[in-house]
Amino acid sequence: MSHRRPAVKGSWSFSNPAVRAWLFQILAIVAVVSIAVYLIHNTITNLNNRGITSGFAFLDRSAGFGIVQHLIDYEQGDTYGRVFLVGLYNTLLVSALCIVFASFLGFFLGLARLSDNWLLRKISTVYIETFRNIPPLLQIFFWYFAVLRNLPGPRQAVSAFELFFLSNRGLYIPAPQMGEGLGAFVVALLLAVVLAVGLYRYNKAHQRKTGQLRRSWPVILAVLILLPLLAQTVFGAALHWDVPQLRGFNFRGGMALIPELAALTLALSVYTSAFIAEIIRAGIQAVPHGQHEAARSLGLPNPVTLRQVIIPQALRVIIPPLTSQYLNIVKNSSLAAAIGYPDMVSLFAGTVLNQTGQAIETIAITMSVYLIISLIISLLMNIYNRRIALIER
Structure with a gap:
């Protein structure tokens, strides 16, 4: 009878599971790197053949087109x-x-x-089972084409208090403009928040010690309202409002959604x-x-x-x-x-x-x-x- 020699622990033979594991990992890494190098080389070659320059220098070039909504200042000549x-x-x-x-x-x-x-309970069930089983793209099309685009035009826009106007061009609302009392208002608001948080934590600590529950929200609400209001009264309005107005075929001023x-x-x-x-x-x-x-x-x-x-x-x-x-x-x-x-x-x-x-x-x-x-x-x-x-x- 022939006896097979037992594998020596730590040997470098292929029968060692640890050696096989390392070998397969090295082969996988080599394959991934090779594919990446091939794709990069092929991409660079194709770009050179087509005369397309790579890099991010194009970010400094002028765009030359307008954007209907922008949260920061933007003009057509911007980059x-x-x-x-x-x-x-x-x-x-x-x-x-x-x-x-x-x-x-x-x-x-x-x-x-x-x-x-x-x-x-039934209304919420119907809502959940209906809307989560309709693809989001179809829901976007529904709200956009079937609802919002069928609203009246700017001249027949739905108005609320002559401040808010809803039409097929969007929702126009008053836009805030900075006033002379903005700094004092912000300081007063921050102070009110600090006082509110301090009062809330104090009442929580008192509840843990004594078991007595104190309602914090009436005092917190009063502080959050009265301090900023007092700052506006003393130092002037923090904000002025630019109200949209109908001029020609659309609204001007305010903020458009x-x-x-x-x-x-x-x-x-x-x-x-x-x-x-x-x-x-x-x-x-x-x-x-x-x-x-x-x-x-x-x-x-x-x-x-x-x-x-x-x-x-x-x-x-x-x-x-x-x-x-x-x-x-x-x-x-x-x-x-x-x-x-x-x-x-x-x-x-x-x-x-x-x-x-x-x-x-x-x-x-x-x-x-x-x-x-x-x-x-x-x-x-x-x-x-x-x-x-x-x-x-």
């Missing part, structure tokens, strides 16, 4: 770098609006799914709120029922039980999937190109790419922007998630 900033701010604007609206709407819909009211922004905000908020509502409902139901019974045995009313007992525990389940929905909002905002909203994709990966031919640079910049925004949102949500996490000792 492509300025166009990048306009697209970035517009993307951040619609993402922030959708995150806020979808969060509030989803929270109340999630609570409605658990309500004892039969009608409220274009239909593309409204349609995108409505569609993404409604769509994402349906998913957030289910996350809220699942998080609340994940809290053990004994917590409800313990709060009820202490005589706590339902609103206090929900606010002080249930929601803080449910957040530990809610935050991780909620982060994914916030990331989806940012990524879905790129659908704005379908209706011409001037976001990063529409401006930079669309108009600028077509004018300059710098496909690699424009696409790389656009992808990097979405990646950085997503990473920042994930970082902030993870920081908050760690703060509310249970720590086992």
